[in-house]
Amino acid sequence: xxxxxxxxxxxxxxxxxxxxxxxxxxxxxxxxxxxxxxxxxxxxxxxxxxxxxxxxxxxxxxxxxxxxxxxxxxxxxxxxxxxxxxxxxxxxxxxxxxxxxxxxxxxxxxxxxxxxxxxxxxxxxxxxxxxxxxxxxxxxxxxxxxxxxxxxxxxxxxxxxxxxxxxxxxxxxxxxxxxxxxxxxxxxxxxxxxxxxxxxxxxxxxxxxxxxxxxxxxxxxxxxxxxxxxxxxxxxxxxxxxxxxxxxxxxxxxxxxxxxxxxxxxxxxxxxxxxxxxxxxxxxxxxxxxxxxxxxxxxxxxxxxxxxxxxxxxxxxxxxxxxxxxxxxxxxxxxxxxxxxxxxxxxxxxxxxxxxxxxxxxxxxxxxxxxxxxxxxxxxxxxxxxxxxxxxxxxxxxxxxxxxxxxxxxxxxxxxxxxxxxxxxxxxxxxxxxxxxxxxxxxxxxxxxxxxxxxxxxxxxxxxxxxxxxxxxxxxxxxxxxxxxxxxxxxxxxxxxxxxxxxxxxxxxxxxxxxxxxxxxxxxxxxxxxxxxxxxxxxxxxxxxxxxxxxxxxxxxxxxxxxxxxxxxxxxxxxxxxxxxxxxxxxxxxxxxxxxxxxxxxxxxxxxxxxxxxxxxxxxxxxxxxxxxxxxxxxxxxxxxx
Amino acid sequence: xxxxxxxxxxxxxxxxxxxxxxxxxxxxxxxxxxxxxxxxxxxxxxxxxxxxxxxxxxxxxxxxxxxxxxxxxxxxxxxxxxxxxxxxxxxxxxxxxxxxxxxxxxxxxxxxxxxxxxxxxxxxxxxxxxxxxxxxxxxxxxxxxxxxxxxxxxxxxxxxxxxxxxxxxxxxxxxxxx
Amino acid sequence: xxxxxxxxxxxxxxxxxxxxxxxxxxxxxxxxxxxxxxxxxxxxxxxxxxxxxxxxxxxxxxxxxxxxxxxxxxxxxxxxxxxxxxxxxxxxxxxxxxxxxxxxxxxxxxxxxxxxxxxxxxxxxxxxxxxxxxxxx
Numbered sequence: 001x002x003x004x005x006x007x008x009x010x011x012x013x014x015x016x017x018x019x020x021x022x023x024x025x026x027x028x029x030x031x032x033x034x035x036x037x038x039x040x041x042x043x044x045x046x047x048x049x050x051x052x053x054x055x056x057x058x059x060x061x062x063x064x065x066x067x068x069x070x071x072x073x074x075x076x077x078x079x080x081x082x083x084x085x086x087x088x089x090x091x092x093x094x095x096x097x098x099x100x101x102x103x104x105x106x107x108x109x110x111x112x113x114x115x116x117x118x119x120x121x122x123x124x125x126x127x128x129x130x131x132x133x134x135x136x137x138x139x140x141x142x143x144x145x146x147x148x149x150x151x152x153x154x155x156x157x158x159x160x161x162x163x164x165x166x167x168x169x170x171x172x173x174x175x176x177x178x179x180x181x182x183x184x185x186x187x188x189x190x191x192x193x194x195x196x197x198x199x200x201x202x203x204x205x206x207x208x209x210x211x212x213x214x215x216x217x218x219x220x221x222x223x224x225x226x227x228x229x230x231x232x233x234x235x236x237x238x239x240x241x242x243x244x245x246x247x248x249x250x251x252x253x254x255x256x257x258x259x260x261x262x263x264x265x266x267x268x269x270x271x272x273x274x275x276x277x278x279x280x281x282x283x284x285x286x287x288x289x290x291x292x293x294x295x296x297x298x299x300x301x302x303x304x305x306x307x308x309x310x311x312x313x314x315x316x317x318x319x320x321x322x323x324x325x326x327x328x329x330x331x332x333x334x335x336x337x338x339x340x341x342x343x344x345x346x347x348x349x350x351x352x353x354x355x356x357x358x359x360x361x362x363x364x365x366x367x368x369x370x371x372x373x374x375x376x377x378x379x380x381x382x383x384x385x386x387x388x389x390x391x392x393x394x395x396x397x398x399x400x401x402x403x404x405x406x407x408x409x410x411x412x413x414x415x416x417x418x419x420x421x422x423x424x425x426x427x428x429x430x431x432x433x434x435x436x437x438x439x440x441x442x443x444x445x446x447x448x449x450x451x452x453x454x455x456x457x458x459x460x461x462x463x464x465x466x467x468x469x470x471x472x473x474x475x476x477x478x479x480x481x482x483x484x485x486x487x488x489x490x491x492x493x494x495x496x497x498x499x500x501x502x503x504x505x506x507x508x509x510x511x512x513x514x515x516x517x518x519x520x521x522x523x524x525x526x527x528x529x530x531x532x533x534x535x536x537x538x539x540x541x542x543x544x545x546x547x548x549x550x551x552x553x554x555x556x557x558x559x560x561x562x563x564x565x566x567x568x569x570x571x572x573x574x575x576x577x578x579x580x581x582x583x584x585x586x587x588x589x590x591x592x593x594x595x596x597x598x599x600x601x602x603x604x605x606x607x608x609x610x611x612x613x614x615x616x617x618x619x620x621x622x623x624x625x626x627x628x629x630x631x632x633x634x635x636x637x638x639x640x641x642x
Numbered sequence: 643x644x645x646x647x648x649x650x651x652x653x654x655x656x657x658x659x660x661x662x663x664x665x666x667x668x669x670x671x672x673x674x675x676x677x678x679x680x681x682x683x684x685x686x687x688x689x690x691x692x693x694x695x696x697x698x699x700x701x702x703x704x705x706x707x708x709x710x711x712x713x714x715x716x717x718x719x720x721x722x723x724x725x726x727x728x729x730x731x732x733x734x735x736x737x738x739x740x741x742x743x744x745x746x747x748x749x750x751x752x753x754x755x756x757x758x759x760x761x762x763x764x765x766x767x768x769x770x771x772x773x774x775x776x777x778x779x780x781x782x783x784x785x786x787x788x789x790x791x792x793x794x795x796x797x798x799x800x801x802x803x804x805x806x807x808x809x810x811x812x813x814x815x816x817x818x819x820x
Numbered sequence: 821x822x823x824x825x826x827x828x829x830x831x832x833x834x835x836x837x838x839x840x841x842x843x844x845x846x847x848x849x850x851x852x853x854x855x856x857x858x859x860x861x862x863x864x865x866x867x868x869x870x871x872x873x874x875x876x877x878x879x880x881x882x883x884x885x886x887x888x889x890x891x892x893x894x895x896x897x898x899x900x901x902x903x904x905x906x907x908x909x910x911x912x913x914x915x916x917x918x919x920x921x922x923x924x925x926x927x928x929x930x931x932x933x934x935x936x937x938x939x940x941x942x943x944x945x946x947x948x949x950x951x952x953x954x955x956x957x
Contacts, residue, residue, distance in 0.1 A: 616914045646821045654829030665840030693866045693881045708895050715848050715899045719906045736842030744835015751827040766881040793893035800900035
C-alpha cells in the first residue's frame with residue numbers, strides 16, 4: 001500500500017502534466033481566464049499538485065521506517081535496473097515540501113499569468129502549456145524524491161533539466177529569457193554528464209542500479225571516490241554550487257513563480273537531496289566531503305556577497321539561494337545530512353514565500369528593480385509582513401524557521417571544527433563554520449537592505465498605485481508564511497526529527513536537530529551586527545542605496561566576481577571556437593570531399609558524354625579507325641592469314 | 643597470264659580508277675557517272691569470274707536503279723552543276739584510315755594468295771543460283787524480303803512528314819514552313 | 821585465273837570507300853562511297869566462290885545477290901533521310917547535322933541539388949524542339 005502510494009506520488013502530477021500538454025493554447029484575443037482551455041489547465045495543474053500534496057501527507061503519516069518496493073525493469077546481463085520506490089521519512093518530508101510549494105505556485109500562477117496592470121501585451125495565452133510544464137517539473141522532482149533506483153533518479157533528474165529550460169524561456173517578451181534558459185540547460189548539463197558517469201560507475205561496480213544494492217555493495221575506495229566526485233559534479237550543477245552556479249541568477253528571466261519553484265522545491269533541492277540519498281557512500285569518502293566543503297564555503301560567501309550589490313529584487317533572492325545552498329552542502333560536508341535536509345525544508349518554505357511575495361511586488365510595480373520601488377509598506381501591508389517573515393527566516397531571526405535550521409548547520413560545523421566530529425577533516429569544519437558565520441552577517445545585511453529598499457522610505461515611482469495582490473496570489477503567500485515562520489519549531493518534535501535522521505545516521509543518541517545553548521548567541525549577535533550595519537547606512541540617507549557602502553567592491557559584487565566573464569572566456573569562447581572549427585572542417589573538408597567527389601564524377605561523366613555525343617563524321621572515323629586497329633591487332637598478334 | 647587474268651587486270655584497273663574519281667572529283671554529278679563506270683567494270687569482273695546472274699543483277703539494280711536514285715537525289719538537293727569547293731573536309735584522317743584499310747587488306751590478300759592459280763568454277767547461271775537460293779538459302783531470303791518491306795515502309799514514313807504527327811503540331815508546322 | 825587480281829581490286833575499292841565516307845561532306849557522296857565499299861565486298865564474295873570450295877556451291881554469289889538487295893534497301897532509306905535533311909536544313913552536309921541533345925552536363929548536377937533549376941534548363945531545349953529539326957521526329 002505504501003509502495004503504491006509512493007508510485008502514485010509522481011504519477012499524479014505526471015498524468016496531469018501530460019494531459020495538460022495536450023490542451024491548446026488559449027486564443028490570443030480571449031478575455032483573460034474565460035476560455036475553456038485555460039480553465040481546464042488551471043483545474044489540471046492545481047488538482048495535480050493538490051493530489052500530490054495529499055499523497056505526500058499520507059505518506060508522511062504512514063512512513064516511519066524505510067520502505068522499499070521494486071520490480072526488475074531491465075536485466076542487462078550483469079546489470080539490473082529496477083523500477084521501484086524507496087521511501088523513508090526524509091523522502092516523505094521533502095515530498096510534502098515539493099508538493100506544497102508546487103501547489104502554492106500553481107495557485108499563484110493562475111493569477112500571476114493574467115494580464116497585469118502593467119502588461120501592454122497579452123501574456124497568458126500560453127498558460128496551459130506553462131501549467132502542464134509545472135506539473136511535469138513537480139512530477140520529475142517527485143520521481144527523484146521517491147526513486148528507488150539510480151536510473152529512475154536520473155530520469156527525473158533529466159526531465160527536471162528539460163522543464164527548467166522550457167519554463168525559464170516561458171516569457172517571450174524578455175530578450176534574455178531564451179539565453180538564460182539555454183545557459184541553465186547547458187550548465188546543468190555539464191554537471192549531469194558527471195552525474196551520469198558517476199551513476200554508471202556505481203551501477204557497474206555494484207552490478208545493479210537499485211539504490212539499496214548500491215549502498216549495500218562494498219565498493220573499492222578508488223571507485224567510490226571517483227563515483228562520488230562525479231556525482232558531485234551533477235550535484236553542483238543542479239544545486240548551483242560554485243563553478244556551476246552561474247545559471248541560477250540568470251534563470252531569473254523566467255516568471256517569478258517558476259523562480260519560486262526552482263529555488264524552493266525542485267531543481268536546487270534535487271542536488272542536496274541526491275547527496276543525502278546516497279549518504280553512506282559519501283561518508284566513506286572524506287576526500288569528496290572535503291571537496292564538497294570547499295565548494296560549499298566558496299558558494300556560500302560568493303552568493304552572499306553577490307547578493308549585497310544587486311539592484312534587481314529577484315537577483316538578490318537568487319544569490320541568496322546560492323548562499324543558502326552553500327549552507328546545505330556545507331552541512332553535508334561536515335557530515336550532517338539531517339541538518340542539510342532541515343535547512344532544505346525551511347529554505348523551501350521561506351524562499352518560496354519570498355519569491356511569491358516578490359512576485360506580488362513585481363506584479364504591482366511592474367519592474368524588478370529595487371531602485372524604482374521603495375515605500376511600498378503602506379500600500380501592500382500583507383506582502384510587506386510576509387516578506388518580513390521570509391527575510392527574517394532567511395537571515396535567521398529567532399524564532400523563525402531559518403534561525404533554527406541555520407543554527408543546526410552552524411552547530412554541526414562548529415562541532416566538526418572544534419571537536420573533530422563527523423567524517424570530514426577538521427579543517428573542513430573550520431572552513432564551513434567560519435564561512436557560515438561570515439555568511440550570517442552578510443545575509444542579515446542584504447536582507448535588511450532588501451526590505452528597506454523595497455518597502456520603506458520614500459516611494460520612488462510616485463505615479464503608481466500599488467496594491468496587495470488578488471486572492472489567488474495572496475493566499476499562497478499567506479499560507480507559506482506559516483511554515484516559514486514556524487517550521488523551525490517543528491524541529492523540537494520527535495515526529496519531525498526522527499524522520500529527518502537517516503536510518504544510516506550514526507548513533508541515535510546524537511539525533512538532535514535543534515541545539516539550544518550558548519552557541520546560539522554568536523549567530524544572533526552577528527545577525528544583529530549585519531542588520532544594524534545596513535540600518536545605519538540607510539538611516540543616514542534613506543534615498544540612497546546602502547550598497548554604496550561597499551565602495552569599489554560594489555561592481556565586483558554586482559557581477560558576482562566576474563565569474564560569468566571567466567566562464568565566458570574559459571569555456572564558452574573556446575567551445576564556440578571549437579564548434580566553428582568543427583563546422584568549417586565539416587563543411588569544407590568532409591562535405592567538400594563528398595561534394596567534390598560528386599561534382600568530379602558528374603564532370604567526368606559530362607566529358608565522356610560529350611565525347612560520345614559525336615557527329616556523324618567523327619563517329620564514322622572513330623568506328624572505322626577502331627575496326628582498322630582491331631584488324632591490325634589481329635594480324636600482328638595472331639600473325640597473318642592462315 | 644591467261645586471257646582471264648588480263649581481262650581481270652584491265653577491268654580492275656578501270657574499277658579502281660573510276661573509284662578514285664568517285665571519291666576525288668569535285669563535280670557531284672560526275673561522281674555519280676564515275677560510279678556507273680566503276681560498277682560496270684565490276685559487273686565485267688563478275689562475268690569473267692563466271693557469275694553471270696550476279697553480273698546482270700549488278701547491272702540492273704546497281705547501275706539501273708541505285709545510281710539513278712543517287713542522281714535523282716543529287717538533283718533534288720539542288721546540287722550545283724559544275725565544281726563545288728565545299729564537298730570535302732580535311733583529308734588526312736580519311737586518307738590514313740582509308741589507305742590503311744585498303745593497303746592492309748591488299749597486303750593481307752596478296753600474302754594469302756600470292757600468285758596462285760585456280761580453275762574457274764561452273765558458271766553461276768540463274769538456274770543454279772535459283773536452285774541454291776530457294777533450296778539452301780530460302781530462310782535468309784524470306785528474312786530479306788521482310789527487311790525490304792521494312793525499308794519500304796521506313797522510306798515512305800520518312801518522306802511523308804504528315805505521317806505519325808499529332809494533328810495540332812502538324813498544322814502549325816505546315817504553316818510555319820510554307 | 822589468278823584470284824589475287826580481283827581480291828586486290830576489291831581491297832583497293834574498299835579502301836577508297838572508307839576514304840570517301842570519311843572525306844566527303846555531302847551526304848549523297850557519302851552514300852556513293854558506301855556503295856563502293858559494298859561492291860568491294862561483293863567482289864570478294866564472288867571471287868571467294870572460285871577459291872574456296874564450300875559444301876554448298878555458289879554460296880558467295882548468293883550472298884552477293886543478298887548484299888545487292890540490301891544495298892538497294894539501304895539506298896532507299898538513306899536517300900529518304902538525305903532528302904528529309906535537305907528539306908529541314910536546305911543542306912546535305914553531314915557535319916552540319918545537329919545532334920538532338922546539346923551537350924549540357926550541368927543539369928545532371930542541378931537535378932541532384934536543386935530540382936527547381938532543372939525546369940529553367942530544360943525549357944530552352946524543349947522550345948527549340950518545336951521549330952528545330954528535332955520537331956520532325
